[in-house]
Amino acid sequence: MLTFILKRLGLALLVAITVxxxxxxxxxxxxxxxxxxxxxxASGEDIEAIRRLYGFDRPMLxxxxxxxxxxxxxxxxxxxxxxLPVASLIADRLxxxxxxxxxxxxxxxxxxxxxxxxxxxxxxxxxxRLALFLSVAGQAMPSFWFGLILIVVLAIQLGWLPPSGASTxxxxxxxxxxxxxxxxxxxxxLTRAGMLDVLESDFIxxxxxxxxxxxxxxxxxxxxxxxxxxxxxxxxxxxxxLGGSIVVExxxxxxxxxxxxxxxxxxxxxxTVQALILVFSMFYIIFxxxxxxxxxxxxxxxxxx
Amino acid sequence: xxxPLLSVKxxxxxxxxxxxxxxxxxxxxxxxxxxxxxxxxxxxxSGKSLTSLAxxxxxxxxxxxxADEMNFDGVDLLAANxxxxxxxxxxxxxxxxxxxxxxxNPAYTIGDQLTETLLLHRKVSKAxxxxxxxxxxxKVGITAAESRLSQYPHQLSGGLRQRVMxxxxxxxxxxxxxxxxxxxxxxxxIQAQILRLLVDLTREMNxxxxxxxxxxxxxxxxxxxxxxxxxxxxxxTGPAQEVFATPSHPYTRxxxxxxxxxxxxxxxxxxxxxxxxxxxxIGEVSxxxxxxxxxxxxxxxxxxxxxxxxxxxxxxxxxxxxxLSEEGxxx
Numbered sequence: 363m364l365t366f367i368l369k370r371l372g373l374a375l376l377v378a379i380t381v382x383x384x385x386x387x388x389x390x391x392x393x394x395x396x397x398x399x400x401x402x403x404a405s406g407e408d409i410e411a412i413r414r415l416y417g418f419d420r421p422m423l424x425x426x427x428x429x430x431x432x433x434x435x436x437x438x439x440x441x442x443x444x445x446l447p448v449a450s451l452i453a454d455r456l457x458x459x460x461x462x463x464x465x466x467x468x469x470x471x472x473x474x475x476x477x478x479x480x481x482x483x484x485x486x487x488x489x490x491r492l493a494l495f496l497s498v499a500g501q502a503m504p505s506f507w508f509g510l511i512l513i514v515v516l517a518i519q520l521g522w523l524p525p526s527g528a529s530t531x532x533x534x535x536x537x538x539x540x541x542x543x544x545x546x547x548x549x550x551x552l553t554r555a556g557m558l559d560v561l562e563s564d565f566i567x568x569x570x571x572x573x574x575x576x577x578x579x580x581x582x583x584x585x586x587x588x589x590x591x592x593x594x595x596x597x598x599x600x601x602x603x604l605g606g607s608i609v610v611e612x613x614x615x616x617x618x619x620x621x622x623x624x625x626x627x628x629x630x631x632x633x634t635v636q637a638l639i640l641v642f643s644m645f646y647i648i649f650x651x652x653x654x655x656x657x658x659x660x661x662x663x664x665x666x667x
Numbered sequence: 668x669x670x671p672l673l674s675v676k677x678x679x680x681x682x683x684x685x686x687x688x689x690x691x692x693x694x695x696x697x698x699x700x701x702x703x704x705x706x707x708x709x710x711x712x713s714g715k716s717l718t719s720l721a722x723x724x725x726x727x728x729x730x731x732x733x734a735d736e737m738n739f740d741g742v743d744l745l746a747a748n749x750x751x752x753x754x755x756x757x758x759x760x761x762x763x764x765x766x767x768x769x770x771x772n773p774a775y776t777i778g779d780q781l782t783e784t785l786l787l788h789r790k791v792s793k794a795x796x797x798x799x800x801x802x803x804x805x806k807v808g809i810t811a812a813e814s815r816l817s818q819y820p821h822q823l824s825g826g827l828r829q830r831v832m833x834x835x836x837x838x839x840x841x842x843x844x845x846x847x848x849x850x851x852x853x854x855x856x857i858q859a860q861i862l863r864l865l866v867d868l869t870r871e872m873n874x875x876x877x878x879x880x881x882x883x884x885x886x887x888x889x890x891x892x893x894x895x896x897x898x899x900x901x902x903x904t905g906p907a908q909e910v911f912a913t914p915s916h917p918y919t920r921x922x923x924x925x926x927x928x929x930x931x932x933x934x935x936x937x938x939x940x941x942x943x944x945x946x947x948x949i950g951e952v953s954x955x956x957x958x959x960x961x962x963x964x965x966x967x968x969x970x971x972x973x974x975x976x977x978x979x980x981x982x983x984x985x986x987x988x989x990x991l992s993e994e995g996x997x998x
Contacts, residue, residue, distance in 0.1 A: 564769040570725055571764075572784045572835070573757035586774045661774055662819040 366658050366665045374651045378644060382433070385639040386426050394418075398630045399442060429636070438637035443629045448637045452619060456641070458528050459618035462537055462610070463603040467596060469542030470549055475592070478553025479585065482561065493554065497547035509540045509613035526615035537614045541607055545599040552595055556588030563587075590657050597653035598646070605642035671698035672875050673722070673843060676736035680717050680899075682729060687949045691730070692717055692899045699892075701842065704869060704876045706886040706907065708922070709896030712945060715879045716765075718896075719845045722877075723762055724752040740842060758788040761836035763865075765848040767829035771820035777804075777831055778816030784838040803834040807864060826857040833864065840872060847879045862889055883926050887911055895919045898945050898956040905980030915975070915982040915989035918957045955985065963990035 396413035397404075404412075413419050417428075432439070438448035481490040516536060517525035527533050560566065561584055569583040608620035619638060626634040658664045680692035692714040699705050707715045720726050722737070724744065737744040739760065742751065756762075764770045771780060781803070782796035791799075797816065804812035807830040820828060829849060836844055846865060850858035866889045869876045880886060886893055890907040895918065903916040914920045924939025932938070943960035955961070958968035967985045975987050982989055 564764060564766050565772040567725065568764065568770045568832075568835075569772065571723060571756055571762045573753045573755070573787050574783070575753060583772055587772070662776075663773060663821050 363658065363665055367655055370651055370654050374647050378647050381643040381647070382430055382640055383426060385636060385643065386429055387422065388639075390422060395630075395632050399632075433637070433640065438640075439633035441626075441631055441634045443626070443631045443634070448633045451634065452622070452637055452641060455617060455619045455622045458616050459604055459607060459611070459620060462534060462541060462607060462616065462618060463600060465534055465538040466541030466603050466607070467545060467600045469538050470545035470599070471596060473542070474546045474549035475553050475589070478550045479557055479580065481550070481554045482557030482588075483580065485558065490554075493550060497550050500543050500547040503543075505540055505544050505609045506613050508543065509536065509610060512536045512540065513613070528616045528618075533614070533616070537607075537610050537616060540613070541603055541610050544610075545596075545603065548595060548599070549592055552592050553588065556591060557584060560584045560588045586660055590661050593653045593656050593660070594650075597649040601642070601646035601649045604645045605638075669700060672701050672740055673697075673699040674736060674738045675722075676734060678718065678721060678732070678734040678737065680714070680721055680726070681731045681733075683731075684949060690899060690948045690950075690952050692721070693952060695901055697892075697894055697901070697904060699843070699875045699877065701875050702870070702873050703891045704866070704878055704889055705892045705894060706878045706880060706890035707894045707896055708880060708883060708886050710881060710945065713896045714899040715881075715896055716847050719762065719847050719877060719879055722845065723756055723760060724749075725756075754788070757784045757836075757841075758839045759841050760843045760845065761839070761841035762845040762847065763829075763832050763836050763849045765851050767825050767832055767852055770832055771828055773820055776817050776819055777823070781816070781831070781835055781838060784835060788839050799838060800834070803837055804831070806837075806868070807831075807834045808860070809834075826853055826861070829853060829857075829861055830864070833861070833868070837868065837872070840874075842874060844869065844874050844876045845879070846876060848881070849878075850882075850885065851880075858885075865889070883922060895922070899948055899952075900956055900983070902957060902984075903980075903982035905976070905982075909980050915980070915991070916957075916984055917961050917963055917990055919982070920989075920991075921960075955983070961990075963993050 394409075396409050396416065396418050399416070400409045400412050417425060429439075436449050438452070440446065441448050441451055444451055477489075477493045477496070481487075481493040484490060513525045513536065516523045523535055524530070524533050557580075561580075566579060566583055569579045574583070605620060605623070607618065608624050610616070611618045611621040612624075619641070623635065623638045623642075625631075626638065654664075675698075676696050678692060678695040679690070682689040682691055695718060697705060707718065709715050717726070717730070721730075721732050722739075722744070724747070726732060732745075734745055739755070742755065744752075747755070771777070775783075778797065778800060781800035782793065785791060785796040785799055786793070800816060801812045804815055809815055809827060809830055815823075815831075820831075823831065829852075833849070844865075849865065850861050853861060862885060865876065865878070868874070878885070878890060886907060893903075893905060893907045893910045894901050895903040895910070895916065897918050903910060903914070903919045905915075910919065911923070914923055918941070921939065921941040925941070927938060941960055946956060946959050948956075953971075954969040955964075955972045958964040961968070963986065965985070970985075972983045972985060973987075974981050974983055975989070976982050984990065986993070
């Protein structure tokens with residue numbers, strides 16, 4: 363198990379370095395950053411001055427190395443637009459996003475897994491139909507639209523919840539539901555399919571032949587095997603939620619990291635975009651790593667992989 | 668005569684299908700005493716496994732079970748609720764399955780899975796359960812038993828896994844062991860070992876065993892009683908030696924001609940086959956089910972079939988000698 367974790371950790375590091383290089387170089391492919399910074403009316407000399415000021419005239423590898431080493435120390439430079447250290451800017455915005463992402467994935471898992479299990483126990487029953495309806499609706503409904511409906515009903519008509527902002531926990535209820543409901547269908551369907559599959563297997567029959575009760579059969583013997591693909595899926599979705607909840611963040615005016623990314627791209631705020639891409643990718647890498655470790659704990663056959 | 672440990676009378680299993688009711692198992696009767704081995708022999712799909720699952724109360728939801736009597740050591744299995752059945756399963760009636768490769772849970776260690784059975788049924792400590800698991804692993808011939816406890820199923824070979832399954836079934840010292848084709852998935856060399864082991868253990872622990880198989884060679888070696896099953900019915904039952912020496916039902920004789928017999932079958936001589944296929948069991952089934960493949964079939968075979976023979980060795984056929992006299996002429 364330990365060798366497995368170390369191997370995966372090494373792999374994760376390699377991926378992280380590759381991703382950091384790609385994210386750094388991508389921005390150079392998108393045009394001359396100096397020209398973009400200087401603005402449309404700038405003269406050639408101004409652009410040249412900016413190029414030297416920000417160090418764009420040096421070889422790319424040198425720039426990359428410098429950027430990476432300062433990034434490792436937590437220094438991502440200064441935002442062109444906000445004129446603030448990028449690190450503190452992101453850290454600030456990330457709190458909102460992380461809280462939202464965490465609540466979202468928890469909401470998704472806590473609704474999807476029980477529903478998926480219940481649907482698998484009684485296929486084609488009322489609860490299975492309900493689960494299918496919920497998942498189809500969730501997959502078909504755009505997040506922004508669902509968010510707006512919630513605002514109209516829960517915030518404006520009923521007045522139960524604040525429509526936007528991020529100051530209290532009540533502000534997070536609707537965004538959590540919207541974001542969680544977006545991730546829920548896939549997790550639910552995968553849990554259901556996994557459980558249906560596992561419940562047919564010989565070792566479940568063995569468990570029953572041992573005299574194990576139905577609850578024990580379902581949760582100890584079946585779910586542990588059925589949940590393995592769900593873990594991987596949830597990790598990817600968690601990564602997506604942290605980086606890609608731009609729509610939800612805009613609808614509910616939660617100024618999180620996703621929203622910051624969108625702003626920074628629009629403003630050509632290079633250091634911020636670079637740092638955000640790096641941070642988002644790191645999240646993916648970390649969650650994938652955690653999912654691998656969790657899966658190896660769940661299924662011993664994966665430990666030798 | 669003592670009361671049997673297990674007594675089954677007129678067991679019927681039906682499965683509703685899109686094109687009518689499938690009468691998978693019909694009118695099964697048998698008794699089993701402690702220390703006896705009953706072998707149920709038959710082709711694939713003859714209802715052997717369903718019969719054993721019916722005893723365990725592990726049939727799928729769609730399969731309907733009816734019987735005049737199903738009594739296990741004073742417990743009426745027909746009336747038993749889930750709680751009662753759960754207490755019996757793994758504890759007093761244990762089962763070994765055909766597929767050792769997939770019958771163990773891949774996510775738990777051998778030790779976890781072995782001790783679980785004992786912990787479910789007995790109020791014992793984990794240490795006691797572990798000790799019992801080690802004892803049984805040694806008993807089924809697994810070396811380095813203690814270190815096996817922390818291994819996972821995928822780290823063991825098929826033969827070892829089947830030994831683990833046997834140890835698992837024996838954890839609570841059951842009164843009845845049902846072995847459903849326990850050696851089918853194994854190498855021929857391992858098959859004999861596993862069978863020997865099962866027989867020795869049933870003697871040692873004074874268990875009754877139902878051995879389900881399609882392999883007559885297996886039956887000849889280990890069974891006390893044989894029940895020959897064809898298309899959901901028991902066509903012939905009796906003491907193993909008698910059935911092999913004087914097979915009465917045409918199907919039993921047909922089966923025996925399919926296997927080479929040392930000393931009797933000549934080298935290079937063709938082995939027998941039974942032409943035809945098993946009839947469909949959907950809808951009403953009447954008369955002799957074997958008549959479509961029987962060389963001696965006649966019109967009377969469509970009607971009710973009488974039971975012949977003695978109480979211990981019986982068979983169902985319109986001929987009171989099972990058409991044995993006719994067969995002599997054919998041969």
